[in-house]
Amino acid sequence: MSCDDVIEVMKVMYQKGMITVLSGNASIRIGDKLFCITPSSVPKHKISQLALVDLDTLSWSGPKPSIEYRMHALIYRNTEAKAIVHAHSPWTVLATELGLELDTRRYVESRYAIQKVSKVPPLEAGSWDLARAVAEKAKEADTIILEGHGAIAYGKDPWDALNKLEALEYLAKLEVLKRERK
Ligand SMILES: [Zn+2]
Known part of the structure; x- marks a missing residue:
């Protein structure tokens, strides 16, 4: 696993329509004190260099990190996460807005992939609150x-x-489509 995987993941997400060209971000933990994260304002299919952020001080080297670097840093501090990926997944956003239940046990992909889903209310992107x-x-x-x-x-x-x-x-896509067919 290397920072190159982060660059590849962003390309895949963009090609799959899970992010727009300037949204979403991803990172990898490097040792105990650092993580590398996608830069701000660089088209996601063209990223060549990542920002390196200090987990304690939040100072960085390289390009300016994604505005969500605080969110990544606090997750690394609170968990054993080795890597973090953030998408603007449209079906997930829509299903949540429609109030649909997303039961990960229902389908095989989510049953095996996800341990637990949680949710936070709308909060400003890039903020400490988020x-x-x-x-x-x-x-x-x-x-x-x-x-x-x-x-x-x-x-x-x-x-x-x-x-x-x-x-x-x-899962979210299936739930939205199922609702439309009722
Ligand atoms: Zn976002």
Whole structure:
């Protein structure tokens, strides 16, 4: 696992329509004190360099990190996460807005991928409030829905985290389509 996996994950998410060209972010923990995270304002399919952020001081080197670097840092502080991926998954956002129940036991993808889903209310992107709310939920859930915004998951590597977001997105899509057919 290397920072290159983060760059690849962003390309996959963009191609799959889980993020727009300037949204979403991903990171990997490096040792005990650092993590590398996608930069701010760089198109997600063109990322070549990541920001390196200090977990204690939040100072960084390299390009300016994603505005959600606080959210990533607090999750790393609160959990054993090795990697974190954040998407603006449209079906997940829609299903949540419609108030649909997302029962991860219902379908095989989410049953095996996700341990627990939690949810935070709408909070400003990039804010400390959002970072603290998500990191608090991350103590008990590996996948967290950000209402009106997207979802974030952590795991043993970026692909594991992406798998959780994809499984959630798959579940959300089926629930929305099922509702439309009723
Ligand atoms: Zn976001």
